[in-house]
Amino acid sequence: MSFNVVKQLLSPEQLGVLRARLAAGPWVDGRVTAGAEATRVKNNLQLQIGSPSHKELSDVVKGALHASEAFKAIALPRRMSDIVFSRYEVGMEYGLHTDDAYRALDSLRCDVAVTVFLSDLESYEGGALVVGDSAVRLAAGDAIVYPATSIHRVSTVTRGTRQAAVFWVQSLVRDDGKREILYTLQSVIARVGNPALSLALARVQQNLLRMWVE
Incomplete structure (x- = not known):
């Protein structure tokens, strides 16, 4: 399965801001944004969309994306969805699923999926993003960019907490x-x-x- 990695999308300073604000929440059941099929296999938390923290932290991530020539070359973004900040505690996982082709919330066709890792690798175990046959765990601040058509999952977290920023891109080139x-x-x-x-x-x-x- 083809995917690309953007190293150090977020700076240490940006990670510090995100982690400090995420610690305060508010966190809600992640199934509120899952598609019909994914609801059955999704077990995580997400920062409440529309909260003051969500808007502030989304701006931090979007600023990093707009500044990243590597991300723009890979995804060729026309439009991007809202940022979903996810949190997996011990025992949480996201089973095999495929992303919806269209996000009504954003009026967006989903061509590309992106996960930005926010937790230090040493702070948790498990929680790999499994895309096809590849189990991916990246350093905090790094991002994986992959086709939204992929079947994927997040493996069970067995220690610590895994936090990430997830979003979808409608690309200039859909194929x-x-x-x-x-x-x-x-x-x-x-x-x-x-x-x-x-x-x-x-x-x-x-x-x-x-x-x-x-």
Whole structure:
């Protein structure tokens, strides 16, 4: 299963702000935002959407996303959903599920899913995001970006508390394979030392965008 990692999306200072405010909540049952199928397998908490804390912390995460060239190159965002701040305590998990194609709350088609890890790896055990055959646990501040079409789960937390920021992206390019081609081209262009070759590849990339952007 294809996914990409954005290292240090959040700075230590941003993580400090998020953790301090998240400690105070308010936390509610995570099933309030789950789709019809996912409700049966979701067992976690989430910061109440619409609360003052939620708005403040969402602005912190969105600011980091807008500043991240890596995230924008991978996801090609047109629009993003509300940020969902999740919390898993010991015994909590999120069973196998697939994300809804459309979020009515945000009037958003879900092409890309993103999880930003907020807890230090040493502070909890379990709680891996399992996408396909890959079990992913990242350092605090790192993000995983993967197709929203993926079947995935969060494994049971066995020690400590796992916190994350989760959201969905409606991409300029809805097809997963086409986005991967564009990101690969972008990565190659960044490493090519030959100006003429770099220009030729950039032309290909931009022409593909003209064909594929919606």
